[in-house]
Amino acid sequence: MSEAHDLGQASDTGASNEVLYDVTDAIATITLNAPERMNTISREMLSQLTALLVQAEEDNDVRCVILTGTGRAFCAGLNLEEATGGGGISGGMNSNKVSATLDLRNTPPTVMQAMDTPTICAVNGGAAGYGMDTALGCDIRLMADTAKLAAAFTKRGVVPESGGTWFLPRMIGWEKASELIFTGRTLSAEESVEWGLASRVVPAADLMGEARKLAREIADNAPLAVQASKRMMRIGLNETFPDHVHHVYLQLLPLMRSEDMKEGMMAFLEKRKPEFKGQ
Structure with a gap:
């Protein structure tokens, strides 16, 4: 069975469909849906993504979650136009009212870290900055042969603000994590597998089929x-x-x-x- 949801349900504002949600045969597919801006994270997308992750976790009929994106990018990081305009996740950073606390209930990496439902990231294209950290927050990553992981934080004057400094040393060790973070390097799909950051590379046309096949294998278990x-x-x-x-x-x-x-x-x-x- 398939259950599609209007994205307004995942948002207090009921704004545009920035994240899509579907449940088919116990597998929830959550899709970042702003291809015109390469799925960069806006405040609205952040809110919708968080809400849908929680919804999938609380649904007893969902046994596995696939996270992916539409278009040629998985997620190219934060929406810098929105952020520099005073909105977005970093809204208010240039003012005197910067909050000293972070609401962990509204950050996808921390929500995913607390989920018991297995998560698969089908990395359909570039995953940079916040997008890379979000992919790393999933349990398993399958990468299209055209996909890349870009640890571009230090090139933008910031730290991996969404989990990278926690994930990377644990996943690939201190030395490799240091090399990747300090240089802000971009890894191809094949290099991502070699570095231990992805399970395997598949042809782009086969990505979702392979992700669903893996999710089905997980969902068939207790x-x-x-x-x-x-x-x-x-x-x-x-x-x-x-x-x-x-x-x-x-x-x-x-x-x-x-x-x-x-x-x-x-x-x-x-x-x-x-x-x-x-x-």
Whole structure:
């Protein structure tokens, strides 16, 4: 089944459709939809994207999320025209009323980091600055052969403000992260895989098909177990091994009483495909 949503539902203003949302066969596809400006992040897009990520996370029928973009870019970073005009994410930066706090409920990378639902970024084109960090915030990245990752922060006089300084050292180590951030280098799709920043490169025409195929493979598994596995991986980043093993055991106890675990065991014994219900 397919469920399409009007983008006004994802925004308090009900403005233009800057992000598209569709749910088909337990897979939510969220699409940045401002190709005329290469999907640069505006305040409206930020609000819609955040709301739709939360919506997907709260929907028990969604077992995997694909994030992608329309046009030739995935996301070319912040909308600099809006920002320099006093609006956008950095609105007010040149005034005396700059906030000393950040609302983490309205930043896609922090929302994605808290999600238990697996996320796949189908990087259809250039991902620069904020766009690169947003892609890195997903669990898995598939890249079109024409796509690029551009860590252009220091070339613009800023730091990776949307998670890059947290993601990159953990993903590729301190030295490689330093080289990438300090130089502001752009990596091709093939280089992104070589650096450990993407899973694989596929022809641009096959990107969404491959992303959906991977999402389907994830969605076919027991959703409670998949979500618990992601949650344990996230928690494990900040705890010792003995503490982690203990927490995994505590997470396992409710799963052992679930209908999905019984179904998984019976399907294995009966040599058939399991039918998981998330219960």
